[in-house]
Amino acid sequence: MKMSSGERGLSHSSSGNLLARFAFVCLVLGAAGAFVVPTPVRAAEVNASGTVIMRDAYHTKSEWGTELVLPREGKITRVMDGTYGFDIKTATGVQVASFLDPQDAVGMSLPAGEYLIEPYVCKQHRHHHIEIQASY
Numbered sequence: 001m002k003m004s005s006g007e008r009g010l011s012h013s014s015s016g017n018l019l020a021r022f023a024f025v026c027l028v029l030g031a032a033g034a035f036v037v038p039t040p041v042r043a044a045e046v047n048a049s050g051t052v053i054m055r056d057a058y059h060t061k062s063e064w065g066t067e068l069v070l071p072r073e074g075k076i077t078r079v080m081d082g083t084y085g086f087d088i089k090t091a092t093g094v095q096v097a098s099f100l101d102p103q104d105a106v107g108m109s110l111p112a113g114e115y116l117i118e119p120y121v122c123k124q125h126r127h128h129h130i131e132i133q134a135s136y
Contacts, residue, residue, distance in 0.1 A: 043135040050117035054126035068115040074136035082130035
């Protein structure tokens with residue numbers, strides 16, 4: 001079947017319209033992508049704890065806990081279970097901070113590193129535990 005010149009022209013113009021529509025859609029999607037706001041990155045949170053038990057009758061002391069590991073600068077965001085305060089020490093035992101009121105530690109910034117949490121004990125209560133949370 002032979003097409004007339006008018007039919008061939010219609011065929012070319014519809015493919016031209018299709019190409020124009022495709023280009024328009026690509027332009028719109030590209031422009032919309034330029035206005036997409038990236039989602040902010042959430043800070044990671046880490047926990048650490050320290051426990052001390054003093055046994056005066058046996059003159060012994062037990063300590064354990066989990067280290068606070070900050071791959072980059074972080075900030076203490078929460079302190080739990082601390083009654084008598086605590087020390088923050090580096091993994092090598094160097095004291096970084098000391099708090100009589102545990103809640104005073106909230107908001108403290110720490111450089112990247114590994115830290116130990118050592119709770120204080122009083123003369124009457126010889127078993128103390130503290131947990132802290134930090135974000136980085």
